[in-house]
Structures are given as structure tokens and as C-alpha cells.
Amino acid sequence: MSTHKFATQALHAGHTVQDNKGTRAVPIYQSTSYVFNDSKHAADLFSLATPGFIYTRLNNPTNDILEQRLAALEGGIGAVVTASGTSAIATTLLTLLRSGDHIIASNSLYGGTFNLLNVTLRRLGIETTFVEASDPQNFGTAIQENTRAVFVESLGNPKLDVLDIEAISKQAKAYKIPLIVDNTVATPYLLNPIKYGANLVIHSLTKYVCGNGTSLGGAIIDAGTFDWTNGKFPEFTEPSPGYHGLVYSDALGEAAFIAKIRVEGLRDFGAALSPYNAFQIIQGLETLEVRIKKHSENALALAQWLQQHEEVAWVQYPGLECNKYKSLADKYLPHGQSGIVTFGLKGGYAAAKVVADTTQVFSLLANIGDTKSLIIHPASTTHQQLSDVDQLKAGVSKDLIRLSVGLESLQDLIDDLEHAFAAIRKPEFV
Ligand SMILES: Cc1ncc(COP(=O)(O)O)c(C=O)c1O
Numbered sequence: 001m002s003t004h005k006f007a008t009q010a011l012h013a014g015h016t017v018q019d020n021k022g023t024r025a026v027p028i029y030q031s032t033s034y035v036f037n038d039s040k041h042a043a044d045l046f047s048l049a050t051p052g053f054i055y056t057r058l059n060n061p062t063n064d065i066l067e068q069r070l071a072a073l074e075g076g077i078g079a080v081v082t083a084s085g086t087s088a089i090a091t092t093l094l095t096l097l098r099s100g101d102h103i104i105a106s107n108s109l110y111g112g113t114f115n116l117l118n119v120t121l122r123r124l125g126i127e128t129t130f131v132e133a134s135d136p137q138n139f140g141t142a143i144q145e146n147t148r149a150v151f152v153e154s155l156g157n158p159k160l161d162v163l164d165i166e167a168i169s170k171q172a173k174a175y176k177i178p179l180i181v182d183n184t185v186a187t188p189y190l191l192n193p194i195k196y197g198a199n200l201v202i203h204s205l206t207k208y209v210c211g212n213g214t215s216l217g218g219a220i221i222d223a224g225t226f227d228w229t230n231g232k233f234p235e236f237t238e239p240s241p242g243y244h245g246l247v248y249s250d251a252l253g254e255a256a257f258i259a260k261i262r263v264e265g266l267r268d269f270g271a272a273l274s275p276y277n278a279f280q281i282i283q284g285l286e287t288l289e290v291r292i293k294k295h296s297e298n299a300l301a302l303a304q305w306l307q308q309h310e311e312v313a314w315v316q317y318p319g320l321e322c323n324k325y326k327s328l329a330d331k332y333l334p335h336g337q338s339g340i341v342t343f344g345l346k347g348g349y350a351a352a353k354v355v356a357d358t359t360q361v362f363s364l365l366a367n368i369g370d371t372k373s374l375i376i377h378p379a380s381t382t383h384q385q386l387s388d389v390d391q392l393k394a395g396v397s398k399d400l401i402r403l404s405v406g407l408e409s410l411q412d413l414i415d416d417l418e419h420a421f422a423a424i425r426k427p428e429f430v
Helices: 006-012 039-046 061-074 085-096 111-123 137-141 165-174 248-269 275-285 288-307 326-332 348-358 388-393 410-424
Strands: 078-082 102-106 127-131 147-153 179-182 200-204 218-222 312-316 340-345 374-376 401-404
Touching (some): 006 288, 061 218, 078 085, 078 248, 085 147, 085 200, 085 218, 085 248, 111 127, 147 165, 288 312, 288 340, 288 410, 348 374, 348 401
Parallel strands (some): 179 200
Antiparallel strands (some): 200 218
């Protein structure tokens, strides 16, 4: 399959018809556990001497197909799927880090990730320095003796800053630290961070990959490029007390991390993806290419329309000619810039609320990446728990409206916003 193009891999990778009783669609293996041939087989599975299925918290045949498909699409050596994007991030960091460690992260992160790093991990003794990502040098400047991870979003939600992953990865590499890239908004069709030096790629599959707004899911894809034996990660080079003395780098080589996150991370934190959700996510993944192209096309057209509208104060979309990130978008997102558009109204916060309350085709809710168009005011919702200063660093001004542009007819989306803008002009509002 490796020579096939994206759309073909999205439909076929990981699924062998003969091994799945001739099924053309990926079947749902809704089983918690798997019968061992005998006690030796069971012992060999547990000791990783033989590959196979043990218990669905660790692995499952439906999830396995999704994992292989995502690894193929991102260019990784392996993947682990999880119950949500958040659990993919938390399980990755908790597998990699220990109390006393330090992370460097871009300051333009999804609000939930920001809180995980800024509050919950700090409580566990893991500190994060947030840096302004537009200057990749800031990552090198923030390095400490105990830094053991760099974490960024390739296309920040909702700041929509396109990160110079290649330059950031050079900084991380110089200090022998893995670069972890949340590629949720860009999707593996528009961008493969591994090509630019990312060591681990994370997705919330809940968004564009599933696409229908039906199922939560997450994934970690391992590039297999990080040298865990570089002296900074003894958990991989010394016998693991959590896995009967296994030395991960000796036993698993380039797959040391992706194996550890499965056999220790999923085992201990339990964030397994339901096989039913894996099935739903596979249905979405199979059509990702056609959908994300259309999302990107609709978003660009809507951003251009907003830009010339008299009620609109500013528009942010990396595909716009005048956008600050356009040259980075040309390099990293040449086939489309995804479906998120943000803008502010001349009427500020009050007008933003009227618009969010008035649209009918755009649904007011806290999600992105649905086939249906969505609208939200992040300052009062997804980023509510951040201080005003942290909101601004994350690119969330009080007046910001975030659109997740869906697959409806463009004219209906324009008409819906035009109708909402008309509400701002009503005498009771003015
Ligand atoms: C960029 C990004 N990463 C991760 C997440 C978390 O994903 P989930 O909601 O699947 O836990 C989100 C959610 O909005 C997100 O936007």
C-alpha cells in the first residue's frame, strides 16, 4: 500500500480483505477480550514475544486497522488510538514525562490543552513554558536542563497561526528533545508534520477525520525518528519496573515509544477507543480528502466575503493573500488551509453575541470539523477558563467569532451570516 496516494490509502490501508472474512467494509470487532490458544500463547502475548490481541483496553482488531491507516497517512511507523484527542495528548505526556520535567509549548493552543499543561500537569510537578511560536528561536531560548518535550499545534485553534515546524524541529533536535505536533486542524491530508521533523503527531479524530460530529477519538502517530537512547530518556534504556524489566529501546528499537504508550500508557490510564467509535471514525477517514478540500474551499470563499463586509473589523484565515501567515501556508498548507475562519465585528463583543445567537445554518456549539457549519465565541466558552492575558496570547480577543465552515452550499452560509449581521443593525441593538 505504501506507494498508493492519499485517497487510496484512506480507503484501504490496514484492512486486508482475506484476514477479515471477505468483508469489504472494516468490521466492528465488539469484543473486550480474545481467547488464547493455550497458556504459552497467553504468556508470549503478554511478554510481547508474539504479536496479537489480549484485551481491548490495549488493542482491538477494528482499532488496529484505524491505527495502521493513520500511520500510513501521516508517514509514521505506528499509531495508537485513544478515547479522545485530549486523552491522546494526556497519555502521551504522562507516558513520556515524570515529576520535575519541563515542556515548551506554543501559546496558541486549544483551551483544553492549555489548561492540561498550565494547571493539571503543573499540579503533578511537570512545568510548561509557553512561548510565542512565530519566532522559532523562542523554543531554543526556553530550553532548560529538564526540558523533555516540545508541544505545538501545526495550525493553532483558534489563533490560526501556521507554525514553522521545520524551524521548530531544528531547535528541538539540537537539544535532543522530541517535537510533538497536534495536527488536528490541518488533518493528515493537508499537512504531514513528520516530513518537517515532527517526532510524534497527535490528532483529535473527533474533528475532521470523523467529520460527522458523531464520535470522540484521538490518535498518536510515531515517526520512529527520535533517538530515545540519547541519554535524556532512561525510561527507554533502563529496565522498566512497570513491564517486568523490559528495556524498550533494546526490545523494540524505533518502535520503543509507540509500544510503551500502548502497553503502559493505555494499560495504566485506560483511555481506550471504543471499537464502535473506531468504525465511525473509519467511515469519516475514508472520505477525508474530498471533504477537507471542500471545507478549505468554502472557508476561503467565506473569509474573502467577510473581508469586504462593512460590519467586519478583521478576518483571520491563512489562505487570504494579505494574511500574516500566507507564506507559511504556501509552504505547509499548499492544498488548502482547512475550515476554520475567525473574525471580529466593528460592534465588538456585543455584536458577536447577537450574531452567534442569530445564525440558523451555523449551529452555536463547542466543536470544530463537522460537515455542518458551526459558530462559537471562544472568549466566553472554550477559552473561558484562561485569564484575559492568556486568552490574548492564545489569539482569543473578546470580539473573536470562530466559524468552523462546513460543507453546505456557500450561498446559504453567506445568506445566514448576512441575516445575522442585519440583526446587529436593528434599532433595539444599535
Ligand atoms: C487542536 C485540538 N486538539 C485537541 C482537542 C481535544 O480533542 P477532543 O475533544 O477529541 O478531546 C481539540 C478539541 O477541540 C482541538 O481543537
